[in-house]
Amino acid sequence: MAKVKNNKLKARLPRGFTDRAAADIRATDEMLAKIRTVFERYGFDPVETPAFEYTDCLGKFLPDTDRPNAGVFSVQDDDEQWMSLRYDLTAPLARHVAENINEIQLPYRTYRAGYVYRNEKPGPGRFRQFMQFDADTVGAAGVQADAEMCMMMADTMEALGLKGQYIVRVNNRKILDGVMEAIGLGGEEDGERRLTVLRAMDKYDKFGSEGVALLLGEGRKDESGDFTAGAQLSQAAIEAIVEILDATAIDDLIDDTNNLTFKTAALSKFAVNKHFEDGFRELKLINDLVEGAGYMSDRIKIDPSVVRGLEYYTGPVYEAELLFDVTNEKGEVVQFGSVGGGGRYDGLVKRFTGRDVPATGFSIGVSRLATALKNLGKLGTDDVVPPVLVTVMDGDTEALGRYQKMTQALREAGIRAEMYQGNWKKFGNQLKYADRRGCPLAIIQGSDEREAGEIQIKDLIEGKRLSGEITDNVTWRESRPAQITVKETELVERVKAMLAEQAEDRAKAGN
RNA sequence: GCAGACGUAGCUCAGUUGGUUAGAGCGUCGGAUUGUGGCUCCGAAGGUCGGUGGUUCGAAUCCACCCGUCUGUACCA
Incomplete structure (x- = not known):
């Protein structure tokens, strides 16, 4: 006989995507609710945009080709226009604001959560579909809007139970622009090298000063032997940049008592310029604003090594980082990086409207943060009790009706309950099902009990112990361990009492 | 994308220098037990050894290419 087997379709999940189970969904919902509460309290309103956008609105066409960037999932509509799945929530918001600019009252304070998609190589904790939760203020030019964002990020982290275990670090793109200019990379033609330098700086967490110094100079070889080309900067420039990265506070770098001057050895070989000065002034202002509101440097801190978002950020940038080690399911400490970040993007809406519409906002990586919280035991404690199972002894219509009625009575009393829907003829399987589902109780009524006007309630948790x-x-x-016989009329009342007892036992065990 | 490691049952893995019919544990299903979960015992199903081609009398084993997974690295709005 030929093997039909070969025709079986292989069930498989696309790589980088994941299915989520009940406990995961409930935990995430809980987390989203906490974040939403903070954003609402700050006076932000929700808005939702779709997963797809026209690719040109996302700004992701490759230069010199008519195809979108490979990093975004793209399809062609039936009229041949390219559409792409959104890769963040900021570009679609800019589109929404631009398209409705006449109806929207600026400054527009808004938040939204949603899945975003990136066509990249997935890794541990890195998926091709993941959730972000964003908040933005559109149409506010002052740095007080940025300061508010930083404070809201800090409040969000605390609402999630992370008090004292996070830090919001703030920098300003203008500072970095000033540094680029100072080391001679300020020109139009140096764009590519500037990017290389910024990317190298962004690797500070991963490779430390030495690794970054290599990337800024000759280049770096990784452990598999693969070589990454460097930015070929001068020794003086490399040292200056490393000084910035090593600095723990901006006052370590700058003396502002009389005019602005660099304090450290390598940096002081370079001159302070306009960009740098502007950036510095803005940072100072943010610092004063957040401190004035009671957010000291243990929560929000100026840190000149923050790089972030190379493409569209124009001013202050900020990110939230966890201060504890995160271990994965194998018990290894994983590089976690930031769990959220953002900044000022003054040019994004202008692309559509031609009008200056300054904006600032940040994004929380929901999936990553959920992983971290789970590790801390601050999330994922699934306290939803599985349903009470009403077993089926007789399958005739009348009997089924009685079982269904019992089930309904429990539901009406607010108790999760279900009637067994499998093959009722194998009674053992019904209890096996209840056991594996973790059902707290099973209700049993065969013809004997029926005639006596009784039911049996089986405590599956106690039975397991016995x-x-x-x-x-x-x-x-x-x-028949842990099984009691009660009057049929007492069903709801007795079930309630037994569930309450079990809840009490769980609470005790938890302490 | 680049570099390396690895692909054997649903899962975790054995499989000798290339040699008869590719094994184990766990899980699944059936039975012992038609009205009682767990334990125990008995039995069964489940594999084109990731795919294709090549070398060979003979390939899970050797070679080439492809696909996939993992690790590092690049990119990451």
Whole structure:
């Protein structure tokens, strides 16, 4: 006989995507609710945009080709226009604001959560579909809007139970622009090298000063032997940049008592320029604003090594970082990086409107943060009790109706309950099902009980405990452990009482 | 994309220098037990050894290419 087997379709999930189970969904919902509460309290309103956008609105066409960037999932509509799945929530917001600019009251304060998609190589904790939760203020030019964002990020982290375990670090793109200019990379033609330098700086967490110094100079070889080309900067420039990265506060770098001057050895070989000065002034202002509101440097801190978002940020940039080690399911400490970040993007809406519409906002990586919270035990404690199972002894219509009625009575009393929907003829399987689902109780009524106007309530949790003491199956079956007989009319009341007892036991065990 | 490692049952893995019919544990299903979960015992199903081509009398084993997974690295709005 030929093997039909070969025709079987292989069930497989696209790589970088994941299915989420009940506990995960409930935990994430809980987390989203906490974040939303903070954003609402700050006076932000929700808005939702779709997963797809026209690719040109996302600004992701490759230069010199008519195809979108490979990093975004793209399809062609039936009129041949390119559409792409959004890769963040900021570009679609800019589109939404631009398209509705006449109806929207600026400054527009808004938040939204949603999945975003990146066509990149997935890794541990890195997916091709993941959730972000964003908040933005559109149409506010002053740095007080940026300061507010930083404070809201800090409040969000605390609402999630992370008080004292995070830091919001703030920098300004103008500072970095000033540095680029100072080391001679300020020109139009140096764009590519500037990017290389910024990317190298962004690797500071990963490779430390030495690794970054290599990337700024000759280049770096990784452990598999692969070589990454460097930015070929001068020794003086490399040292100056490393000084910035090593600095823990901006005051370590700058003396502002009389005019602005660099304090450190390598940096002071370069002159302070306009960009740098502007950036510095803005940072100072943010610092004063947040401190004035009571957010000291243990929560929000100026840090000149923050790089972030190379493309569209124009001013202040900020990110939230966790201060504890995150271990994965294998027990290894993983490089976690930031769990959220953002900044000022003054040019994004202008692309559509031609009008200056300054904006600032940040994004929380929901999936990553959820992983971290789970590790801390601050999330994922699934306290939803599985349903009470009403077992089926007789399958005739009338009997089924009675079981269904019992189930309904429990539901009406606010108790999760279900009638067994499998093959009722194998009664053992019904209890096996209940056991594996973790059902707290099973309701049993056969013809004997029926005639006596009674039902049996079986405590499956207590029964499981007792099973350890019984080795003989006949005894196990006949003793009907943890099972009581009650009047049919007392069903709801007795079930309620037994569930309450179990809840009490769980609470005790938890302490 | 680049570099390296690895692909054997649903899962975790054995499989000798290339040699008969590719194994184990766990899980699944059936039975012992038609009205009672767990334990125990008995039995069964489940594999074109990632794919294709090549070398060979003979390939899970050797070679080439492809696909996939993992690790590092690049890119990451």
